[in-house]
Every structure is written in C-alpha cells, then in structure tokens.
Amino acid sequence: MTASTRTPTTGLPASAARHLLLNMTPNGSLGTEGENLFVIQRGHGPYVDDTDGRRYIDGLSGLYCCQLGYSYAPEFAEAADKQLRELCFSPLWSASAHPTAIELAERLARIAPAGIEHTFFSGGGAEAVETAWKIARRYHSLRGDTGRVKAIARRGAYHGLTVGALSLTDDPGLREPYGPAAIDTRFTANTNRFGLPAEYADDATYSAHLLAELEAEILAEGPDSIAMLIAEPVQNRGGCITPPTGYWEGLRALADRYGFLLAADEVITAFGRLGEWFGGDRYGARPDIITVAKGITAGYAPMGATLVSDHVVDVINRPGAVLNHGYTFAGHPLSAAIALRSLEIIERDGILDHVRGQQDHLQARMNALTALPIVGDVRGTGFFYACELSGDLDGGGFSDRARTELVAGLIPRRLREAGLLARVYNRDAPLVQIAPPLVSDRQLLDRIAQIIADALEEASARL
Structure with a gap:
C-alpha cells in the first residue's frame, strides 16, 4: 500500500507559509509557521468547516461563487x-x-x-x-x-x-x-x-x-x-x-x-x-x-x-x-x-423563485441595521447586501484608533467568533458585505442579520 503524501491538517499553515502565494494578500503577514492563516477544509449546505472542525455560515458564497452552497457535490x-x-x-x-x-x-x-x-x-x-x-x-x-x-x-x-x-x-x-x-x-x-x-x-x-x-x-x-x-x-x-x-x-x-x-x-x-x-x-x-x-x-x-x-x-x-x-x-x-x-x-430546484421569495425579508432585516449609530447606509438587492459604516469623525469618517480597533479588529473578529464569514472592507468607506448562498432559508438569513447586528451594536457602543 502506498503511503499518502498529503500534508497532515496540522501542518497545512506552515506549508502554506513556505510554498503558497495567496491572492490579494500581504503574504509576509502569514507568520513563519502560517499562524495567521485561516484554512477551510470542507463544506456542507450553506456552511464551511475549518481545519479545527469549527463550522461557519458562508456569508459570502466563497467569493460570490458558490450559489448553491455545498450540498450538491454528488x-x-x-x-x-x-x-x-x-x-x-x-x-x-x-x-x-x-x-x-x-x-x-x-x-x-x-x-x-x-x-x-x-x-x-x-x-x-x-x-x-x-x-x-x-x-x-x-x-x-x-x-x-x-x-x-x-x-x-x-x-x-x-x-x-x-x-x-x-x-x-x-x-x-x-x-x-x-x-x-x-x-x-x-x-x-x-x-x-x-x-x-x-x-x-x-x-x-x-x-x-x-x-x-x-x-x-x-x-x-x-x-x-x-x-x-x-x-x-x-x-x-x-x-x-x-x-x-x-x-x-x-x-x-x-x-x-x-x-x-x-x-x-x-x-x-x-x-x-x-x-x-x-x-x-x-x-x-x-x-x-x-x-x-x-x-x-x-x-x-x-x-x-x-x-x-x-x-x-x-x-x-x-x-x-x-x-x-x-x-x-x-x-x-x-x-x-x-x-x-x-x-x-x-x-x-426553483432557485430564482426562492431568492425572489426571500429577498424582501432579507432587505427588511438588513435595513433595520440603520438604527445602529455605526451604520450610515444599507444597500443592495436579492441576496447581495452591504452596510456602509459611519465613524467617530465629523462627516462619518473614522479616526485611526476607531479604524484599527473596530473596522480592522473587533467587527471581523466578532463575526467570525459568531460563526459568520462575511466581507469587512477597511477602505475609505468601511463596509460589511454579505452574499449568502442562494439556498439559504429564512432562518439562516435571520441568523446572518442577527450576527451582523450584534457585532455592529458592540462596535457602536465602543464608538
């Protein structure tokens, strides 16, 4: 029997740090042993699991790709x-x-x-x-x-x-x-x-x-x-x-x-x-x-x-x-x-009808986020939404402190801790963006909106 040559799961981050160049990434920031690398190993339905076995809602459909989630593999x-x-x-x-x-x-x-x-x-x-x-x-x-x-x-x-x-x-x-x-x-x-x-x-x-x-x-x-x-x-x-x-x-x-x-x-x-x-x-x-x-x-x-x-x-x-x-x-x-x-x-499977049937509900849940002080605007349609964040400076900008502590730190950390993969842009106008799999049901959409609301409510309090 031929022994497997695949790298053990525990060794993947270190191997990546030595051999893999990631897209759109400051690759030198991964750490010498890849300690800052997040490795996703498997998917099921609208969820993905990392190499530690932790499950996340894939709130970005991979990178706007996995329209059907991960259950149609067979x-x-x-x-x-x-x-x-x-x-x-x-x-x-x-x-x-x-x-x-x-x-x-x-x-x-x-x-x-x-x-x-x-x-x-x-x-x-x-x-x-x-x-x-x-x-x-x-x-x-x-x-x-x-x-x-x-x-x-x-x-x-x-x-x-x-x-x-x-x-x-x-x-x-x-x-x-x-x-x-x-x-x-x-x-x-x-x-x-x-x-x-x-x-x-x-x-x-x-x-x-x-x-x-x-x-x-x-x-x-x-x-x-x-x-x-x-x-x-x-x-x-x-x-x-x-x-x-x-x-x-x-x-x-x-x-x-x-x-x-x-x-x-x-x-x-x-x-x-x-x-x-x-x-x-x-x-x-x-x-x-x-x-x-x-x-x-x-x-x-x-x-x-x-x-x-x-x-x-x-x-x-x-x-x-x-x-x-x-x-x-x-x-x-x-x-x-x-x-x-x-x-x-x-x-x-009527995927288009499913999105049309749930989009108004998702819109309502996302629009409700505008009640939070840190949310300046919510926009999008279908299963594609973003919150533009408003900071602690006059005109809605972010001070260096707020940008570092909240946009780059607390918000993405809280989303992931709560089991949601979403996109947090740390640019001129910081954003939180979602594009969930099109198979997501109302309960899951509610969960996504609630996780975002909890993270942004805490950020608002700290702002």
Whole structure:
C-alpha cells in the first residue's frame, strides 16, 4: 500500500507559509509557521468547516461563487465523472469544438437577454472582461472605426486583475505598481447616492444627473474615441451599489447615440444572485456584451464567458475576418459539464423563485441595521447586501484608533467568533458585505442579520 503524501491538517499553515502565494494578500503577514492563516477544509449546505472542525455560515458564497452552497457535490461529481470518462479535453480552436461547450453555449443563449445568442468561453471573470474589450476593439476595427481605443468604467469599480481588466478597475493602489494602464480608461460616477443632496433621492432626478454628467465626459473625451463602456448592474466595490430607475436605459441610449458598445459585467450578479438569470434584467439593461463567471459553475469548477449580441457577431463573423483571440482551456469539457449541471439545478430546484421569495425579508432585516449609530447606509438587492459604516469623525469618517480597533479588529473578529464569514472592507468607506448562498432559508438569513447586528451594536457602543 502506498503511503499518502498529503500534508497532515496540522501542518497545512506552515506549508502554506513556505510554498503558497495567496491572492490579494500581504503574504509576509502569514507568520513563519502560517499562524495567521485561516484554512477551510470542507463544506456542507450553506456552511464551511475549518481545519479545527469549527463550522461557519458562508456569508459570502466563497467569493460570490458558490450559489448553491455545498450540498450538491454528488450531482456535480456525477456530471464530472460522465464527462471525464467521455472526453477530458479538447480545445475550442481552429474550427474545432466539442459537444459540451456547444450545448452550454446554446443553453446560455436560451436564458440570455433577447438578441444575445453567442458565447466566447474563458477561464474566469478577468479573462471574460479582457475578451469583452478585445471583441469591442475588433468590432470597431472591422467597421473602420480604428480610432475607438478608449473605455469608460465607473469610479470605484473592480473588473479584474489581469493587465487589461486592471485598466478598467478604478483602484490606483492595484494599478500603479504595474505602470501605465494597457487601456486608456476614463472613470465616471457610480450610482452611490449615500451622502448626496436630498434631491437625488428621486430616481428620475438622480438618473438624469448621472447620465448628463456621463454625456458631458463622453463629449469632452471625444465620442469617436470610445470603444466600450463597462458597468456592473449592481456595483460590488463600494458596497452593493444599486442603480436608479432609468439609468441602464439611459446608458443604452448614450451607447446608441455615440456608437460605443455597452458591456454589463455580470461576473457577480448573474445566475440568481439578484433573483434573475442576469442581474441586469432587474434594471432594464440591454447590453451588447455580458461578462460572467463565478456562479456559472456554482464554484465547482473554474469558468468564465463573454456573451455577445447578434449585431456585434454579424460584424466579427464577416467573411475573411479572424477573431484572433483565445485561451487554451476556454470551454473546458469538465467545466462546461459542471456549468450545465449548475444551470439545470437552478432551474429544477426553483432557485430564482426562492431568492425572489426571500429577498424582501432579507432587505427588511438588513435595513433595520440603520438604527445602529455605526451604520450610515444599507444597500443592495436579492441576496447581495452591504452596510456602509459611519465613524467617530465629523462627516462619518473614522479616526485611526476607531479604524484599527473596530473596522480592522473587533467587527471581523466578532463575526467570525459568531460563526459568520462575511466581507469587512477597511477602505475609505468601511463596509460589511454579505452574499449568502442562494439556498439559504429564512432562518439562516435571520441568523446572518442577527450576527451582523450584534457585532455592529458592540462596535457602536465602543464608538
């Protein structure tokens, strides 16, 4: 019998400190033996267990990926086994494809907004965004608009960390270490109205203000230079920022007027997070391009995809035109099989209806948090919410002491001690964010809201 070569659970942190580089992490802070590393070992339902056997509510669905929680593993294992026994790999390359990717592309076309019937697969969200940009550039180039080389994104938005996607991400701390941006991008206002004048509480007024500002920036930049505008239906960075009524219709009108393509980044908001197959459907979005990832496979395998409208594909599919872009593992048979099973489960088990049925209750529980002094605003929709925190300084800012003791210390510590994994941003506007698995029942949603309330109540008292 061959002895196992797997590292014992007790040795995992030390091994990680020696060999593993984590994403978006000051890796030197793990400690020489990895004593500051949190290791999750298994999942069940909406819960995960760490290596000490402690159970937590996965209040962030992994990283907005595990839409279905962790109880469907046997079904996904069955789909994976069937696919691997039939075909483990075949590229979508040089007039070659495989049945599973074709079936998935057809399935996505059936649930996508009208007029979007084509899919380019990739390995994840950043690759999907890179693909959206290259398709937009190719589209304009084939039409003779070679001067359309600029993009518009929104302030505070995050669209990925690869070189192109990073250009569309409004975070100088992420971009500047890597030099000049690969894409010339202008950042326009997002739709966060917290702290704005009372007149902007009216959707029509606020939407008109945002669209007028955007149009002025388009004109200042030069309309013929803009290739694409990219925005999330609900912006993740900055805390689940929802748009006012009429905003997405206005984006569509501006795109049509000035000839650029409109891309909806649905890497987080698609596949039920907002109670719809695509979150933009809630807001009347009619994009030319949609980027997805994360929930497409419910976290059971890596995959991204860029969905493209018919009128764009009509141009890039002109006789003799080549879409000289691709990824080795695009539409990987295993990932495609798992994505198909995920879509099947979402439909079969009424996941979208479940989110729609519980979203008002979750909204009410989250909105109740505004009664706490440390909560400045609560925003979100579906199973996607954030609390923006208000501190001890005039205007709601945080002193260094309060930021260190409360935002970086007490709040995340109390949430985890109470058995909840949530996201606590320690940025200009500190946030507590949740995106629970879409299978979470009302009792669990109540528990999540109560844990947050308890932690923020204690923080309020100390503030």
